[in-house]
Amino acid sequence: MGSLLIKNARNIITMDGKRQRFPGGSIYIEDQEIKAIGTDIPYETADTVIDARGKIIYPGLINTHHHLYQTFTRNIPMAQDCELFDWLITLYDIWRHIRPEDIYLSAMVGLGELLKSGCTTAADHFYVFPDGISGELIDEEIRAAGELGIRFFPTRGSMSLGRSDGGLPPDEVVQKESVILKDTQRVIETYHDNSRFSMIRVGVAPCSPFSVSRDLLKESANLARSYGVRMHTHLAETKDEENFCLEKLGLRPLEFMEDTGWVGDDVWYAHGIWFNDDEIMKMGSCGCGVAHCPSSNMKLSSGTFPIMKMLQNGVKVGLGVDGSASNDASSMLMEVKIMNLLHKLQAGSTALSAEDCLYVATRGSSKVLGWEDGIGSLEVGKAADLFMVDTGRLEFAGALFDDASLPILTGTSQVDMTIVGGKIVVKEGRLVNIDEEKLAMRAQIAASRMLETAAKHTKMNYYKPRIQSFEKQLY
Numbered sequence: 213m214g215s216l217l218i219k220n221a222r223n224i225i226t227m228d229g230k231r232q233r234f235p236g237g238s239i240y241i242e243d244q245e246i247k248a249i250g251t252d253i254p255y256e257t258a259d260t261v262i263d264a265r266g267k268i269i270y271p272g273l274i275n276t277h278h279h280l281y282q283t284f285t286r287n288i289p290m291a292q293d294c295e296l297f298d299w300l301i302t303l304y305d306i307w308r309h310i311r312p313e314d315i316y317l318s319a320m321v322g323l324g325e326l327l328k329s330g331c332t333t334a335a336d337h338f339y340v341f342p343d344g345i346s347g348e349l350i351d352e353e354i355r356a357a358g359e360l361g362i363r364f365f366p367t368r369g370s371m372s373l374g375r376s377d378g379g380l381p382p383d384e385v386v387q388k389e390s391v392i393l394k395d396t397q398r399v400i401e402t403y404h405d406n407s408r409f410s411m412i413r414v415g416v417a418p419c420s421p422f423s424v425s426r427d428l429l430k431e432s433a434n435l436a437r438s439y440g441v442r443m444h445t446h447l448a449e450t451k452d453e454e455n456f457c458l459e460k461l462g463l464r465p466l467e468f469m470e471d472t473g474w475v476g477d478d479v480w481y482a483h484g485i486w487f488n489d490d491e492i493m494k495m496g497s498c499g500c501g502v503a504h505c506p507s508s509n510m511k512l513s514s515g516t517f518p519i520m521k522m523l524q525n526g527v528k529v530g531l532g533v534d535g536s537a538s539n540d541a542s543s544m545l546m547e548v549k550i551m552n553l554l555h556k557l558q559a560g561s562t563a564l565s566a567e568d569c570l571y572v573a574t575r576g577s578s579k580v581l582g583w584e585d586g587i588g589s590l591e592v593g594k595a596a597d598l599f600m601v602d603t604g605r606l607e608f609a610g611a612l613f614d615d616a617s618l619p620i621l622t623g624t625s626q627v628d629m630t631i632v633g634g635k636i637v638v639k640e641g642r643l644v645n646i647d648e649e650k651l652a653m654r655a656q657i658a659a660s661r662m663l664e665t666a667a668k669h670t671k672m673n674y675y676k677p678r679i680q681s682f683e684k685q686l687y
């Protein structure tokens with residue numbers, strides 16, 4: 213691939229162990245790897261040279277939880293203003309009609325938004341495999357990631373406990389356990405690459421305690437561990453989930469996970485809001501990680517993630533935007549800001565700085581994904597995954613007093629350049645490898661098709677909001 217020199221940056225925010233910054237610094241990259249970084253590096257030229265005067269460089273953000281296919285079901289009036297179970301029940305009926313092309317296009321849109329907001333590695337949890345849709349579905353989003361040039365961590369999700377067996381999802385979107393395990397093994401064998409600068413690592417991800425069976429959890433854990441791949445699931449997201457576990461399984465959610473082999477330093481959960489103090493201590497000591505998804509937790513009124521208790525107990529915490537249906541966006545930069553504001557309110561004004569939140573979204577996320585040797589900070593020996601912002605932009609005027617927190621506090625959601633593994637994938641704020649306008653048009657047509665098909669089947673009016681406007685309620 214050759215060499216790349218990025219020189220004369222206004223500042224480089226490294227997020228290394230000392231949180232070093234290099235005002236006036238440069239980075240020298242060979243192939244995917246950072247070979248030198250600082251103000252006094254022994255390289256003056258390279259195959260490609262970028263003059264970064266006036267630009268600030270940050271480590272690429274790492275998204276630890278997403279459902280990219282949900283990009284086609286955002287801003288649906290009927291799925292607003294409800295909590296997780298009602299929200300899922302509404303949306304399962306739409307997701308039933310997803311096609312392979314929808315998975316590809318929704319991933320292109322979601323991953324494109326992530327790259328444009330400074331994200332360089334994205335984990336995804338794909339768990340809807342409807343009856344009657346043939347094809348190797350998760351492969352569609354892997355194809356999209358390859359085309360856009362983002363580092364990708366697809367997790368092969370699954371649901372096996374349909375409504376007729378006491379689960380939440382309709383039977384039409386659950387699969388037989390043998391089918392799930394066979395396809396998961398195929399995905400691991402076809403795509404998983406555990407090398408330091410791998411572009412694809414695969415995880416195993418049964419969906420949630422109310423949508424999978426005990427047997428599937430056990431067998432999935434055995435499969436994942438036999439290949440040495442990581443394990444991911446939703447846990448402790450809502451009180452409804454806790455009640456489901458207590459009533460139907462006689463266990464708290466974490467007890468259920470322990471019982472089925474789903475505790476350990478190769479496991480990360482999404483959300484983790486409703487763990488009690490003993491459980492948080494246990495998670496810290498056994499090395500479990502959590503993908504914190506603040507926007508989604510607020511939107512679905514799920515609760516507030518106890519971040520300070522988690523960090524104080526040594527739990528690995530990373531950041532996730534969650535599926536677009538419970539966020540309506542895939543902006544990692546915006547998520548860092550929202551996280552910062554949420555915890556000012558919850559944990560107090562001095563608990564977490566904007567720079568601490570940037571740490572969670574970079575270093576913290578790399579630990580959650582078990583990938584700290586390759587990504588998460590800008591230092592020699594790590595991948596050249598980074599984003600840059602141009603301080604000359606209007607929204608930064610009057611704010612150039614702390615370079616680490618600048619793009620977070622000012623609330624910008626777009627970066628000027630994103631580089632993944634030494635390759636430029638966003639330039640002047642635009643995706644390099646795809647025509648954005650054409651993609652947007654194709655994607656909206658496909659999303660409308662899916663919604664209209666669902667409406668025909670269910671006879672629901674998805675355009676109808678759940679609540680009346682507040683004026684109507686009040687007067």
Ligand SMILES: Nc1nc2[nH]c(O)nc2c(=O)[nH]1
Pocket residue numbers: 279296300419420423446449508534535538
């Ligand atoms: N926020 C979300 N929580 C979930 N639980 C579950 O079973 N599926 C989901 C989901 O898509 N989003």
